[in-house]
Amino acid sequence: MNSGNLFLLFFLLPCVTVEAGFFDFFESLFCSCHFDGFKDITIISEKDDLRHFDSKELKKDLRKFLYGQHIAKKTIQNVVSSFMEDSNPNKPLVLSFHGPPGVGKSYVTNIIARNIYKNGKKSKHVHTFKADYLFQHKEMTRTYQTQLREWIHGNVSCFPRSMFIFDKVDQMNPELIDAITPFLEYNHQLDGVSFNNAIFIFISNSEKDAIINLTLDFWKEGRDREEIQMTSSGLETQISQNIYNDKNDGFQHSSLLDHHLIDYFIPFLPLELKHVRQCVLSEMAHLKMNADKDLADKVARDMPFFPPEEKIFAVKGCKSVRQKLYAND
Incomplete structure (x- = not known):
């Protein structure tokens, strides 16, 4: 059973508590890792699912299948390659994708996943959370926090090279984002588990107006969109600052930004x-x-x-x- 399906079922059973036999029901599916404070909730690791990473293959894949996103291509190619080739990273890789809908933010996670795992996005070690669907009930925030922490901790304890994707994170309760923050710290361990080899990706439609306006300005000036870079009008800085000032953005009220744990805010441009x-x-x-x-x-x-x-x-x-x-x- 795919881990994403298990997680969905996990959230669809709010009446079953963590202590009240939910994990016992699926015990045969979980691996044998154990650690203080948690009962393991991770599916048996398939280490042979991890591919030999080739930065040239990632570059080729991005060039072939991601359209109109020269900034994202270059940035993702560089940072993912550097991270995967680092034998001892000092923190997990944390990326935040921003831009209008339909421009490749979610799609590029498929490209990243299939260059890391043999089963790509279907790998049991790739976990996707859709905030507007899984975390709908505000009164269940504490339960969600507990489940989210245990899911991340359990999976990384059994498979350090796990990937976690949070879609529509701008609609996510900031308290849930705070629940993730401890896993993203530098050289940090929780209950003896290091998260430095994990990848966290946040996807949001926020700051699309700033990105669209900058792209439109370049077009009006007769300039090629390829001239737009992360440094153009301080684009990356502008995205992070706008998030700080956006009262409706889940990031804004969380501690994630204050701790400066997001490695790159990556803009995705509108498509022509x-x-x-x-x-x-x-x-x-x-x-x-x-x-x-x-x-x-x-x-x-x-x-x-x-x-x-x-x-x-x-x-x-x-x-x-x-x-x-x-x-x-």
Whole structure:
């Protein structure tokens, strides 16, 4: 059973407490690791699921499948490669992806995962949490905190190279983000377990306006979007500062930012027509359809674009590409 499915079931049983036999029910699925303060909740480790990491393969994968995101490509290639090739990192890798929907933030986690694990995103060591779905009930925050801590601690204790992905983290209760913070510290151990080899990725639509406006300014000035860099108008700094000032962002009220534990705030730019066209062609290949550039262009142009007059950027990025393709086939 996939760990993500187990975790979902874990949250769908709020009436069963951690101490009241939930883990006993699944005992046969868990590994034999034990540590003070917790009963193990991790599925049997499959160490052969870990690939031999090749930075050149990651670079090739990013170049081939991530469209219109030169900043993300370069940054992710450099930081993930450096982290994976470091035999003794002093903290887990913590990345925060920001930008409008449909531009590749979630998709790039697939690319990272398949370059680390043989089973990619389906690996039992990749854990995805959708904040707006799993953490809906505010009155259950303490229960969520306990479960989240034990899930992370248990999995890393049995498999240090675990990956945790938190989607829509801007909608996440800051108290839950605080529950994660201790695992992200420098050279820190909890109950004898080091988290320095784990990867944590936070995904958010927050700060999309700042990213879109900067990209639009470059376009209005007749400059190539490839000229936009992390340092352009202090983009990365601007993202982190805006989060600090956003009263509706879960990050803003948590201790994660105060402790400076996020290694990189990575902006994802809005996509243009040519990028959406690439997404359509990629989807055709995935569906084993014959490559049809005319059809790809038609599908891409059928997507909504903004600003209203110029129609430069895709409103939904590459979301709904498959549905549009079906409708035009």
